[in-house]
Amino acid sequence: MGLMNCNQKIVIVYASVTGNTQAVAEILTERFRTVGFLPDVCEINHFDVNELKRYDIVVIGTYTWGSGEVPAEIQELFEAFEKLERPELVTAVFGTGDSFFSEFCGAVNRFRDMLYVHTNLAATLKIELMPQETDLVRCQKFVEAVARRLVDTDKMRKRKAT
Ligand SMILES: Cc1cc2nc3c(=O)[nH]c(=O)nc-3n(C[C@H](O)[C@H](O)[C@H](O)COP(=O)(O)O)c2cc1C
Numbered sequence: 591m592g593l594m595n596c597n598q599k600i601v602i603v604y605a606s607v608t609g610n611t612q613a614v615a616e617i618l619t620e621r622f623r624t625v626g627f628l629p630d631v632c633e634i635n636h637f638d639v640n641e642l643k644r645y646d647i648v649v650i651g652t653y654t655w656g657s658g659e660v661p662a663e664i665q666e667l668f669e670a671f672e673k674l675e676r677p678e679l680v681t682a683v684f685g686t687g688d689s690f691f692s693e694f695c696g697a698v699n700r701f702r703d704m705l706y707v708h709t710n711l712a713a714t715l716k717i718e719l720m721p722q723e724t725d726l727v728r729c730q731k732f733v734e735a736v737a738r739r740l741v742d743t744d745k746m747r748k749r750k751a752t
Pocket of ligand 1: 607695719
């Protein structure tokens with residue numbers, strides 16, 4: 591995908607305790623930069639959910655807790671999307687998990703299902719624990735899917751306006 595020259599505001603918000611999800615967030619940040627975005631990157635404890643309205647693209651990263659559950663610290667963000675009423679907002683969700691557990695990356699599934707209903711969900715990505723070399727191409731595809739959705743959404747908006 592070519593370099594996008596865009597002014598769209600993008601944020602990557604993530605929850606991470608042992609660093610796996612943070613590592614994916616860092617890879618994605620670098621990949622988004624290479625296609626022309628300048629993402630804000632924010633650990634969930636430093637993110638104010640009222641800021642959601644400032645962004646054109648929101649990318650969420652989460653680990654999974656309990657038995658396939660969304661971690662407590664990212665629950666407020668989850669609920670904020672349910673109330674947001676911005677169906678055009680481009681979103682994507684990634685996460686790390688451990689396939690030892692019965693629901694691998696269950697928190698990504700929960701976000702995926704909710705974002706699909708309430709927003710313009712572009713992509714999901716699940717990674718086993720710490721990202722490996724082989725995950726890099728999947729990260730790239732994730733970023734390209736988000737960028738493509740933004741272009742398509744923009745085209746659709748312009749078509750509707752004419
Ligand atoms: C108590 C506990 C419960 C977990 N439950 C799940 C689970 O249900 N599904 C899953 O895929 N991973 C589960 N995990 C694994 C974590 O999601 C995984 O280690 C993740 O990569 C941690 O991300 P972080 O390094 O960003 O904190 C669990 C881990 C712990 C400690």
